[in-house]
Amino acid sequence: MxxxxxxxxxxxxxxxxxxxxxxxxxxxxxxxxxxxxxxxxxxxxxxxxxxxxxxxxxxxxxxxxxxxxxxxxxxxxxxxxxxxxxxxxxxxxxxxxxxxxxxxxxxxxxxxxxxxxxxxxxxxxxxxxFILPLPWDINGQRNLVKSILHQLNLKMNYETIDLIVESIGNDSSLINAELQKLSLFSETIDKKLNTNEPREISKELVKKLIQNNSTNALEIANFLLKEERIIALNKIQSLLQNGEPALRLITTLTGQSRGWLWVHLLDSQGNQDVKEIAKFAGIANPKRIYVIRKQIQGKSLESLLTLMKKLLKIEAAIKSGINPIDSFKDNLLTESKILTNN
Structure with a gap:
């Protein structure tokens, strides 16, 4: 029984x-x-x-x-x-x-x-x-990647694992899908005789297959931050037409938006410890805090909250079965301005 x-x-x-x-x-x-x-x-x-x-x-x-x-x-x-x-x-x-x-x-x-x-x-x-780590639990996200690597008989060094965490976050489904693609691609270029030995995935391969798409998504986030919504939507449509998974795209965008919110909030409270800010914001590399501070300079907390709410609505719409590009258009173009400066 x-x-x-x-x-x-x-x-x-x-x-x-x-x-x-x-x-x-x-x-x-x-x-x-x-x-x-x-x-x-x-x-x-x-x-x-x-x-x-x-x-x-x-x-x-x-x-x-x-x-x-x-x-x-x-x-x-x-x-x-x-x-x-x-x-x-x-x-x-x-x-x-x-x-x-x-x-x-x-x-x-x-x-x-x-x-x-x-x-x-x-x-x-x-x-x-099976509990997903919180967005700010970097060690938990690393352990999640390690667990999936073990299941797929793969291995990575610590820097490469951090690159996966930074590019994907705590989305178990996407991590599993991307690691399977990396495994298949790695197998075509580096065939091993001993199939029982874990196959190592290099940092360069991760950058080539995953981070490039993530970088495009981060560029889109920056266009949204600067109120250039039409340019952002054109790039979103191009990515989706080229096979970019809609949920991975919105995950990257919401992750970037969440980071902006945390950094703005903690900075406004006088917190200057970049390591502590990175921990709360769920950012694997504390050096990114300096970049984020420059990005959000002059932006109000209310404007960042507005953008975050829109992205969460887009994610909910996509998960409910609405066409991804329609989800982006319906939510990003509903108001004449989605961001305001101080």
Whole structure:
């Protein structure tokens, strides 16, 4: 009766862990019979999940029942809790129950205690958490890059890792996608006989494939800061047409905007320690603080907040399925001025 409790806001890492369990447990040719995905927001489906986990798999391999947005450790009805207590004793050894929720399990709940008891007593059960580091947690972002490098059997020196952090930030999905592209490109130019040995990704390759696009995005941010919105939109459209992922572009823009806000705010409070400012702003290289100070000279905090709000609205629009270029146009051109000088 293996139970896998997976939680955290790093959706990419949670999905990778879930997929790894599915591939390990289920025989591919029997997946259509032995795999169920349940929406935990639907009470009826939760009861259905507890019925299905009591069934042994068909054919060879094991069975997996995945409950996304699982309520079992984050607040569920008494009826559902009682049903779990009955079902947990009847789960076959080769049927795996995966419970996933972005929120941390509530240790006070009876159901959480029951699941944790199962995890401790069953060597095939597990609890794993995947938490994205905060934008100002540079060491956390470095560790995130290191973790994905390890999963992809890659390695980098510290300077190259910092370059990834500075270019992408804490977006686990983008880091994973970019590192996979770097791995493929590196493999074509440096074929190794020993495939088990981690492949090293050079700083020069990162600059060539990642930082160039990031630099373009930073140029766009500077045009927005100077109120040159039409030029910025033309460059945005050009980048998107050339295959630049819209979410990576908006991530870079919001990261730059967030840095401007933090530096302006801390400077206005009299903080002159560039290392401390860089830590709060989520900037890997403290020397960038001097550049940012020159960029935002004469800009008001209100104007920077206005730009940040627009960028966040663009990100929300893109994630909701609106065409990326329309999202940029609709939000950047809604007012006659998006920035004002002091």
């Amino acid at each position: 293996p139970i896998h409790l997976i939680w955290g806001d790093d959706y990419e890492a949670c999905n990778r862990e879930t997929e790894k369990i599915i591939q390990t447990v289920i025989e591919p040719s029997w997946k259509s019979f032995n795999y169920s995905q349940i929406d935990g927001n639907d009470p009826k489906q939760n009861f259905r999940a507890l019925e299905e986990v009591q069934s042994a798999p068909l054919g060879s391999g094991g069975r997996v029942v995945l409950v996304r947005r699982s309520p079992f450790c984050n607040g569920c009805s008494i009826e559902l809790a009682n049903k779990l207590e009955q079902a947990i004793k009847l789960i076959p050894d080769n049927t795996h129950l995966i419970l996933y929720n972005s929120n941390k399990p509530d240790k006070r709940l009876k159901t959480t205690k029951l699941i944790e008891k199962n995890i401790k007593s069953n060597p095939f059960s597990q609890e794993k958490s």
